Amino acid sequence: MKRIALLGCGSMGTQIALTIDSNDFPAVLTHVYDASKAASSSLVEKLNNKPEIVENSHLLSSQHIDIVVEAASQDAVKDVALSVLQNKKDLMIMSVGALLDESIYDILSDACKDFKKTIYLPSGAIAGLDGIKSVKSELESLSITTTKHPRSLKGAKFFENSDINLDKIDSITTIFDGTAKEAVSLFPANINVAALLSLTGIGSKQTKVRILADPNTDKNTHHIEASGKFGKMTFTIENFPDKNNPKTSRLAILSAIETLKKYCSDEIQIGT
Ligand SMILES: NC(=O)C1=CN([C@@H]2O[C@H](COP(=O)(O)OP(=O)(O)OC[C@H]3O[C@@H](n4cnc5c(N)ncnc54)[C@H](OP(=O)(O)O)[C@@H]3O)[C@@H](O)[C@H]2O)C=CC1
Ligand SMILES: O=C([O-])CC(=O)C(=O)O
Numbered sequence: 043m044k045r046i047a048l049l050g051c052g053s054m055g056t057q058i059a060l061t062i063d064s065n066d067f068p069a070v071l072t073h074v075y076d077a078s079k080a081a082s083s084s085l086v087e088k089l090n091n092k093p094e095i096v097e098n099s100h101l102l103s104s105q106h107i108d109i110v111v112e113a114a115s116q117d118a119v120k121d122v123a124l125s126v127l128q129n130k131k132d133l134m135i136m137s138v139g140a141l142l143d144e145s146i147y148d149i150l151s152d153a154c155k156d157f158k159k160t161i162y163l164p165s166g167a168i169a170g171l172d173g174i175k176s177v178k179s180e181l182e183s184l185s186i187t188t189t190k191h192p193r194s195l196k197g198a199k200f201f202e203n204s205d206i207n208l209d210k211i212d213s214i215t216t217i218f219d220g221t222a223k224e225a226v227s228l229f230p231a232n233i234n235v236a237a238l239l240s241l242t243g244i245g246s247k248q249t250k251v252r253i254l255a256d257p258n259t260d261k262n263t264h265h266i267e268a269s270g271k272f273g274k275m276t277f278t279i280e281n282f283p284d285k286n287n288p289k290t291s292r293l294a295i296l297s298a299i300e301t302l303k304k305y306c307s308d309e310i311q312i313g314t
Contacts, residue, residue, distance in 0.1 A: 044306040047102040050114030051076035051085040053287035069306040103129040116140040127153040134162040138237040139226030164301035167294040170277035182270035184243045185250035189263040192255040194288040200228035214256040222249035262291045
């Protein structure tokens with residue numbers, strides 16, 4: 043039975059916790075933390091097996107647990123990831139954009155080796171990473187075009203220095219066209235999937251990102267194109283947004299749960 047600590051009790055964290063609580067796989071949620079005390083208390087109230095709420099994020103990995111599951115923010119990853127590994131615990135990261143900072147990536151990669159622990163990055167809101175991983179050495183171009191409703195893009199850092207008024211958009215509009223490196227820092231809660239693609243493929247400066255706002259869509263759509271000596275791959279994933287957080291797709295939550303299930307279960311493993 044794996045012992046799990048949860049960092050982030052928002053939309054994704056809540057659904058991960060409810061699944062663990064349903065005894066769907068051999069795991070127990072023992073400790074939780076969220077910057078919002080109200081979010082952690084509200085989550086614990088919903089659970090039959092009540093985890094302890096710790097006083098700060100660093101207290102999660104000092105407990106008797108196997109893995110810390112991060113579903114909070116890129117800042118949370120930057121703050122705690124190294125100490126989780128130093129405390130000899132595994133780590134699952136959903137706010138993957140944090141790893142596009144090369145110094146953070148290198149420090150965490152070395153720490154995994156030094157402390158013999160693993161960082162898990164679920165495929166999140168996209169599909170096709172297995173194929174891209176296999177053709178990595180022959181990949182020449184990689185791009186993702188993400189289309190979301192304007193309300194799903196609200197609050198992104200990008201708009202602090204932009205004249206675009208999301209409330210006034212009445213037809214499909216290109217909001218951003220650039221590299222994955224720029225995209226994850228300007229849209230930290232919207233385009234972690236571009237970080238996953240970058241880390242799997244040809245890096246964050248070569249991976250191209252377009253973000254479109256479409257006032258007539260009810261989906262978060264990710265269209266991925268990869269080409270090179272191997273041929274060409276395209277993937278289009280039309281996700282329904284989570285009902286509590288329109289930035290986050292339902293698939294991202296299911297992917298986190300599936301990765302955790304795989305971590306906790308001794309079963310036949312399918313796929314790359
Ligand atoms: N890899 C992928 O494919 C995907 C990744 N994501 C990412 O997963 C993460 C979770 O998503 P979701 O649950 O929908 O987001 P929510 O905003 O619903 O929940 C995040 C929770 O974490 C809290 N939080 C933020 N920063 C910290 C911190 N430093 N320490 C402790 N708690 C913190 C927030 O509190 P407060 O509200 O007070 O800030 C909030 O309660 C996000 O970073 C999101 O961008 C989402 C979709 C796809
Ligand atoms: O859930 C999605 O569709 C994508 C997302 O928010 C992210 O990658 O951060």
